[in-house]
Amino acid sequence: MSVEKDSKKRLFIGLITGTCGLLCLFFAMLWYVPYVGLSSFGAWASWTLGLIVLALILTVGWAYAGLLANVVLGRTFPFSQKARGLTVKLFLPLMTILGRLFGLSKRKIRSSFIKVNNELVLSETGKYDPEKIMILTPHCLQNSRCDMRLTYDVDNCKRCGLCTIKGLLDLRDKYGSHFAVATGGTIARRLVVQKRPRLIIAIACERDLASGIQDTYPLPVFGVLNERPHGPCLDTEVSLLAVEEALRRFIKEDRLPEDADKNVAMTPITGL
Structure with a gap:
């Protein structure tokens, strides 16, 4: 039973890492692609968009770090309580798509998600x-x-x-x-x-x-x-x-x- 639980954690960590990486890459491309066009309006336009995208990447990265610390170390970061919300509303659908691309069944992905959700509820709920x-x-x-x-x-x-x-x-x-x-x-x-x-x-x-x-x-x-x-x-x-x-x-x-x-x-x- 312990081995099975550990495998679920590893699956979740792998999927959440891949999902966050793809999200960050997508946000970075949102800045890079229009960069050439925005430059005609002045450097400030490109830098403004870059700062917005950087803030989004940092938000996803912080949520990921807080979630990972909770799952692996059983510890919570300051302001990381929203990690469960991002996992529920954003990461799970993307994890399902990513997992399916690698041939993982929806049942395995959902089971992994439920396991980690339970641990988050146990750590955050009184x-x-x-x-x-x-x-x-x-x-x-x-x-x-x-x-x-x-x-x-x-x-x-x-x-x-x-x-x-x-x-x-x-x-x-x-x-x-x-x-x-x-x-x-x-x-x-x-x-x-x-x-x-x-x-x-x-x-x-x-x-x-x-x-x-x-x-x-x-x-x-x-x-x-x-x-x-x-x-x-x-x-x-x-x-x-x-x-x-x-x-x-x-x-x-x-x-x-x-x-x-x-x-x-x-x-x-x-x-x-």
Whole structure:
């Protein structure tokens, strides 16, 4: 498991390095190409554009340095909190294009992105009251033969134990967080607006987690990958231990239940 996590980090670092390099080259070309034409207006025009492009390159470079320091060293630079935003909104789409050019699957790229996003959320996010945390899951966690409607009210679940919804409801009751099941991005966004959480623990596949992280930014989302023993979108499962570890990490210590081991919040989270 440790080797797999390290390979995801290396993949992310390689893609983010290539993406930033291409961005800087593109910005430099924006200055170089019109340089000849701008010179007819005087040297000040070319230098002004050059300074603007240099500022853009420095911004990307600083975000890259802050992101790299966070991923590799676990440290944050001053004003580097925006690195996650640039990664979510700008770097991920470009990383996907670059990765595809090198024959990497979207699944690998998204998994790498989710892993690093989780580490950024862990390093930048504090602890909250449990009612400010929402566990958000897809409907494919529900047993496909179950006819209960959980999208609008998860308490319709009979807790028969044939799927992991029962275990997630037990975690909700134990820790006092919100828990919701969504059938798509529109319903998920509506639930977020209604409950107004400060943090989301999202359970989904790589594609849905990556898009969900992008859609909800700047709201922090900690992703837990689901397990698909029957293929995608059918009777999926999730590690209840990983979800509980995440809850313990993000809930204020004085709000943890008495039977919870408070030291477990300091152990590595196995969300990916």
